[in-house]
Amino acid sequence: MPAIDIDQLSGSIAAKMTEILSGYASNIAIYAESEAKVLATSLAQIAKLRVTGAIDDEEARLHLEIQKNASRAVLMAIAGISIIAAEQAINAALGIVAEVVNGAIGFGLL
């Protein structure tokens, strides 16, 4: 039975996990940047409404609540996508382990 090279195995796992996590991180960054622009535009509109007297303090507060909730929802989406990224990275690592172990044993244990 061929020996399992722990160093090589750990290197393969690390490379695969990094590849997956980097991909997700890139998508998250694009999404976050896009939504930050939307938020900034909305906040500027609300500020203008208050400054021009179109809305009072209480209405400005209510408008801001809507924006804060939307921002929290965006952050929750990012948190969820990050969890999916971690999950995919873990499963990819397990796949590599299974391949190496099965190859070393000579049959599909995992």
Add this chain to the structure above:
Amino acid sequence: MVHQSIRRRRIAFVLISGALLSACVRLISDYDERTDTLTADLQKATALHFEELRSATMPGCLHENYAPFYKARRADLSALALRAKSIPKNTQTVGQVELLQSSFGTIEKLHIRDSAKSECLTAAEIDPIQSGLDQHFRAIMTLEIAKKRGEE
């Protein structure tokens, strides 16, 4: 002899770890088409609502004429929240929907306040509200679609 013993123990460790961890890991819920559809339908109904409000004039724009809309949306949101809560490992989506319920309540408060002053919600007031809501809908759907994990 000692070297062989260490080698055997390392192999055993890898085998046992692999066996224990060999099941596919699921850290978050799977994609739910119903959640996706309910959210899209809610977004559409809300968009139609704002289209009407933008062109409405007094007294048609008053909140009392839109009470059925807000009532129907509360029911829609309740169904969406129930759906989200019934799915395991769905914490983020549940949180997003609860925040959306809160925002709809806030939008209705703004509508009531303007109506109390015998005023219509202006396009300038509707713009940030609609933008915020669309951002919220987008966040729910973005996460839901991501749960597909590239599977079709």
